[in-house]
Amino acid sequence: MVKVNGINSSKDLEIKELLTLDENGRKGVRVHGMIYNIRDMGDFAFVILRKRGGLVQCVYNKNGGEDEKELLREENSVVVTGDVGDEPRAVNGIEIRVSEMRLLSSPAEELPFAINKRNLNISIENELPIRPITLRNERRRTVFKLQAGLVEAFRAFFSENEFTEIFSPKIVAAGAEGGANIFKLEYFGKKAYLAQSPQFYKQMLIPVYERVFEIAPVFRAEKHETVRHLNEYIGVDFEMGFIESFYDIINMETGMLKFAFEYVKKNYPDCLKKLNIELPVIDEIPCVKFKDAKEMVAAKYNRKIKDPYDLEPEEERLISQLFKEEYNSDFVFVTHYPIKKRPFYAMDDPENEKYTLSFDLLYNGMEITTGGQRIHDYKTQVDKMISKGLNPEDFESYLMLHKQGCPPHGGLGMGLERFLMKLIDEKNIRATSMFPRDITRLNP
């Protein structure tokens, strides 16, 4: 009978192991990888292997044998045995002088497109259909490695601040954001929807855990095709109870961003180097009221205010520009949005009946977060629903929260792809979603 004990018995070394070997250990190492690049030097070839930890250079002495042509092909999977030597010109400062190279598997066809360049000279429209291939490019895979690193950072922050991770259902009976931007599906003969956000569930769990978070897909059936919208994206959501004001939420997000940048600097320096980006430095983030922000931008850039209830994309850009110029901040919280443009669970500003205790976070010209304080009183919530034309009976299980008691609370949702897009300065959000979903795209 076979028995397994969970102990890895592979002899193959990874890059971090190769870099810490002593003189003896450097002899006769075994390494696997996929051939990323081959530079034929006549008698020998530089063979660059793509491994999970990065690239590693191998020096392969050619023998002119029959099988060599089959062996030395890009995207072959191989196992290499050889000695490790120092080579300052190679990536990571080492190379493997190959004594044996064994073929594990070969592509059936040549690549339709060279993926091993530093910059892939391809439009996003042409790239997306072949994403399974272009992701093999070193820059591409680094983008999404950084994405994984950011998420890891957020979770570490949440854990440190005693947030509990939740898993809320994505097939729901009612949308949290309302409106027509919701995907419908048939659910065993009933009408169902795809969750536009975990809003109701986050709130329901406030009396349970006080602080909760979820990082999970959200679905928006928005019909416009822009460089900043996806129809499915990853929402970074949190909700916290016992807040003294909605600035507690803003402060928590500020702490989260500071933490994440420090975390990534410490744990993903390779990614930052490969992508050649400098992380923004956050000391303080300014907060400006929605109305004031509009007026400041109108005055400074000589614009007319067209829509007093919402920010146009151009206004978001200009508010960011203004706060960059005058406060040297990449981030600005725009607060106190009008009631008219906020959902029914947003708490009104007691000091001004037209506005809510809510905010957006703008990052380099674009909204990346929406949040605010929520109504926690039952009667207030029911009245608000009615004033917004909604029927409280449609929200029976959500209203258990208010009916059975809950502390003052609030939270936010951040779009992961947008955040990453601004961080690495991409122009199209499809660059920071591995397999984006938009109005025309359902594949791959």
Next chain:
Amino acid sequence: MVKVNGINSSKDLEIKELLTLDENGRKGVRVHGMIYNIRDMGDFAFVILRKRGGLVQCVYNKNGGEDEKELLREENSVVVTGDVGDEPRAVNGIEIRVSEMRLLSSPAEELPFAINKRNLNISIENELPIRPITLRNERRRTVFKLQAGLVEAFRAFFSENEFTEIFSPKIVAAGAEGGANIFKLEYFGKKAYLAQSPQFYKQMLIPVYERVFEIAPVFRAEKHETVRHLNEYIGVDFEMGFIESFYDIINMETGMLKFAFEYVKKNYPDCLKKLNIELPVIDEIPCVKFKDAKEMVAAKYNRKIKDPYDLEPEEERLISQLFKEEYNSDFVFVTHYPIKKRPFYAMDDPENEKYTLSFDLLYNGMEITTGGQRIHDYKTQVDKMISKGLNPEDFESYLMLHKQGCPPHGGLGMGLERFLMKLIDEKNIRATSMFPRDITRLNP
């Protein structure tokens, strides 16, 4: 202008802080929470607060005032000021002697059901409609705290083993598992589906990251209503490249389970204590071939083999029982499932043409994981699709993986709710999904 710096300025203390105060710090502390339980002792009352870190006992001296009746109600949110004292009979060994208790918010109605008992005497059918309330129960919230802890443990294991986290789309153009068990939706005039698993994407990313994982919702439109099926659940998925045999995957899962149990023991001892569970001890896990397992069970328990291609639930239970009795193992890997019952991407066993290099993991009588080695060769995969009646043209982007090269690889998917269900010995999987989705249930 308001500016925020991300530093928490709240004066309220949490339980872990209360437990480490020196004599001076114990005076005049401030604590917030929701009133979980009140024991009226005449002149004073024991008020148990529910906080994010657990329960804490407060001693409140009654003054007979007008407001006191409003103040001392279960599920009120309050802020308490007082001195911390030792009290061995209280939870955590401390209590707060209250000098002031301030009301933040009150429920609009009494609870329909007492939630502060140790055991909620309620059937799952009656409980689920009021889950937003019953989750406030100490045992209930501990179950899902442990769930969060397990997920944290899995991620820590993946990180340590250089897996990269991925976010694959949930709205897809084709199902990975095939068959009728798939939810359909309208996607801007096109037919779309909800992903039955991240299978295709995990595999496509093998040449990119070599090792990937995803913990995310998966959707199965299975029509049967049982105690072990959900129509939406959390899949713990991983996939790894450069395997030497499919036992590498089995070994990785064994390592993951060992790691997770150690992690939870170390980081979530409170949960284990409150739930009164002992974690299984894993030394080695036996692996038995599908065919042999069937025959062993038939012989030992005097059963007839009805379906030679699949395991009945009763057989799963008996296989587990046999391996518990004869090998003292809570876990058993059943390997080499028939081709007939495995999907088109499963690799055939080169030693026996009727079987695949695949496995299920049984845990205390139930399948919690399905995995195996995948086909990596292009021609083999295309031929297999055709032999299964599928059209390779329908899988163009998936087949880029094989066409452009990939190493030998495989992986698995584990159902989080099932794993937790067996771990805490629940009989119905709805007990380990906060807001379960089944054939009749879409709410809350």
